[in-house]
Amino acid sequence: MANNGFHVAVVGATGAVGEQIVQTLIDRHFPISKLSLLSSSRSAGKTILFKGEPITVQEAKPESFEGVDIALFSAGGSISKQLAPEAVKRGAVVVDNTSAFRMDPNVPLIVPEVNEEDLKNHQGIIANPNCSTIQMVVALEPIRQTFGLNKVIVSTYQAVSGAGSQAVQELYNQSRDVLDNKEIEANILPVKGDKRHYQIAFNAIPQIDLFQDNGFTFEEMKMINETKKIMHMPELKIAATCVRIPVERGHSESVYFETGADNISPNEIKNILSKAPGIILEDNANEQLYPMAITAAGKRDVFVGRIRKDLDETNGFHMWVVSDNLLKGAAWNSVQIAESLIRLELLTKK
Numbered sequence: 043m044a045n046n047g048f049h050v051a052v053v054g055a056t057g058a059v060g061e062q063i064v065q066t067l068i069d070r071h072f073p074i075s076k077l078s079l080l081s082s083s084r085s086a087g088k089t090i091l092f093k094g095e096p097i098t099v100q101e102a103k104p105e106s107f108e109g110v111d112i113a114l115f116s117a118g119g120s121i122s123k124q125l126a127p128e129a130v131k132r133g134a135v136v137v138d139n140t141s142a143f144r145m146d147p148n149v150p151l152i153v154p155e156v157n158e159e160d161l162k163n164h165q166g167i168i169a170n171p172n173c174s175t176i177q178m179v180v181a182l183e184p185i186r187q188t189f190g191l192n193k194v195i196v197s198t199y200q201a202v203s204g205a206g207s208q209a210v211q212e213l214y215n216q217s218r219d220v221l222d223n224k225e226i227e228a229n230i231l232p233v234k235g236d237k238r239h240y241q242i243a244f245n246a247i248p249q250i251d252l253f254q255d256n257g258f259t260f261e262e263m264k265m266i267n268e269t270k271k272i273m274h275m276p277e278l279k280i281a282a283t284c285v286r287i288p289v290e291r292g293h294s295e296s297v298y299f300e301t302g303a304d305n306i307s308p309n310e311i312k313n314i315l316s317k318a319p320g321i322i323l324e325d326n327a328n329e330q331l332y333p334m335a336i337t338a339a340g341k342r343d344v345f346v347g348r349i350r351k352d353l354d355e356t357n358g359f360h361m362w363v364v365s366d367n368l369l370k371g372a373a374w375n376s377v378q379i380a381e382s383l384i385r386l387e388l389l390t391k392k
C-alpha cells in the first residue's frame with residue numbers, strides 16, 4: 043500500500059455495496075496507506091483480498107476509527123447513526139451511504155457532477171444520496187443548467203441488488219424454484235422486516251422501503267426530497283413511483299420532465315447530454331440503441347436514451363435513464379466524493 047496514502051475504513055465491507063467500494067478503490071488506484079475492513083461480529087475474522095494481500099475483517103466499534111482519515115459507511119442507517127459520530131470524533135471524514143443523515147441541513151448531500159461545491163461546507167459527515175436519486179440528477183442537471191426545470195415525474199425499475207446480497211440470493215433461489223415447479227419462499231423483499239413478503243421472480247413489486255403516511259414509500263420520498271436538496275430547488279414539482287423488478291444489477295428509470303423554456307427540440311437535449319460529465323448517450327431508434335440494465339451493469343457511467351418530446355406539453359420531455367445501482371448509485375459515487383475531497387484539499391492525512 044502507498045506510504046503517502048490515506049488510512050481508509052470501509053464499514054459494511056462484506057456487503058453488496060461494501061464489496062464494490064473495495065473494488066472501486068482498487069480500480070481507481072485510490073491512494074491508501076492502510077485499509078480497515080469493518081463489519082458486524084458475524085463476518086469478523088474473514089479475510090478479503092486487497093490487491094492480492096489478505097486483510098482480516100474486524101467488528102466495527104468506536105475504537106476502530108482511531109487513526110482513520112476517511113471512513114466509507116454502508117452498513118445500514120442505524121450503524122451509521124451509532125458509529126459515524128464516533129469516527130468524526132476521532133478525526134475521520136465520513137462518507138455515508140445510508141439515509142441516516144441525508145436530509146440533515148448540516149450534512150452536504152453530494153453528487154460530484156451536480157453539487158461538488160457543497161463539499162466545502164462539510165462538518166465531518168458527507169452523505170451519499172439514494173441510488174435512484176443519483177442517476178436521475180446526473181441526467182437532469184445539465185438540462186436544468188441550460189433550459190431550467192419545472193417538473194419531474196419518475197417511475198423506477200429497480201434491481202434486487204439495491205436491497206442487499208440476501209435479496210439477490212432470494213431472486214436466484216425463487217427463479218430456480220419456479221422453473222423446477224417447487225414452492226417458492228419469500229423472506230426478504232419487498233422490505234426486510236416488513237409484515238409481508240412477496241415473490242420477486244417473474245414479478246414486479248410496487249413497494250421499495252416502508253410506506254409513509256402520505257401513501258408514498260420511503261424510497262419515493264428519498265428521491266423527491268434528495269433531488270430538491272442536491273439541485274438546490276425546494277420549489278421543484280416532483281413525484282416518484284418506485285418498483286422492484288427481477289433484475290440483478292442496474293436501475294432503470296422512465297423520467298418525464300418539463301423545462302423552463304418552450305420550443306426546445308429533442309436534439310438540443312441530446313446535444314447537451316452528449317457533452318455532460320458522467321453521461322453516455324445511447325439514443326438511436328433506427329439502430330434500436332437505448333440503455334439497458336444488462337449493458338450498464340459493471341460500468342460507472344449514467345446511460346441516457348429514448349429522449350422524445352411530449353405530445354401535449356410544449357415544454358415536456360421523456361427519457362430513459364439507466365445506471366449500475368451498486369457503482370454510480372453507491373460505491374463509485376462514494377469513492378468519487380473521496381476523490382473530490384482530495385482534489386479540493388478537504389482531506390488531510392493524520
Ligand code: NAP
Pocket residue numbers: 053054055056057058059060080081082083084085086102115116117118119121139140141170171172173174203204205206207208367371372
Ligand atoms: P448487505 O449486502 O446486506 O450488507 C450489509 C453490510 O453491513 C455487511 O457488510 C454487514 O456485515 C454490515 N453490517 C450489518 N450489521 C452490522 C453491524 N451491526 N455492525 C457493522 N456492520 C454491520 O447490504 P448492502 O446492499 O451492502 O447495503 C448496506 C447499506 O448501504 C444499506 O443498508 C443502505 O443503508 C446502504 N445502501 C445505500 C445505497 C445507495 O443508494 N446509496 C444502495 C444500497 C445500500 P456482516 O457481513 O457482518 O453481516
Ligand code: 3JM
Pocket residue numbers: 118119120139140141142171172173204205264
Ligand atoms: C438502500 O437498514 C437500513 O437502514 C438500510 C435501508 C436502505 C437504505 C437506506 O435507507 O439507507 C437499504 C437500501 C438505502 C438507501 O440508500 O437509501
